[in-house]
Amino acid sequence: MKINQFLKINAVAIAAVMFTGSIMSFKIAEKKAESTQYYYNSNSVATGAFSQESNWAEGSGSSCVMLGNKPCTITVPEGQDLIDVIGGLTNDQVLAIHPSERRQ
Numbered sequence: 001m002k003i004n005q006f007l008k009i010n011a012v013a014i015a016a017v018m019f020t021g022s023i024m025s026f027k028i029a030e031k032k033a034e035s036t037q038y039y040y041n042s043n044s045v046a047t048g049a050f051s052q053e054s055n056w057a058e059g060s061g062s063s064c065v066m067l068g069n070k071p072c073t074i075t076v077p078e079g080q081d082l083i084d085v086i087g088g089l090t091n092d093q094v095l096a097i098h099p100s101e102r103r104q
Contacts, residue, residue, distance in 0.1 A: 035076055038082055039059065039074075040056055045069070050090075051093075072098070074086065
């Protein structure tokens with residue numbers, strides 16, 4: 001009987017705690033979304049080469065040690081593709097958004 005009385009008195013508080021807990025679980029799931037790292041795995045510096053998806057590979061490659069004014073790695077946010085980030089850009093534009101470019 002004491003349990004029934006406790007539940008009746010605190011029903012709103014119990015519902016609020018349960019609701020808050022369910023909302024918090026969604027926020028934790030949202031924070032787990034991760035970006036994807038790509039590295040430039042081509043020697044080409046031809047016009048538009050840096051924006052060609054085929055010149056990039058997923059992962060953290062050792063190609064970053066190559067010489068030349070080329071990009072090294074690029075991070076693509078969760079929910080986007082590589083082409084969403086670099087598609088249609090010139091080589092200079094890719095280098096401008098790219099923090100790890102290599103220079104001779």
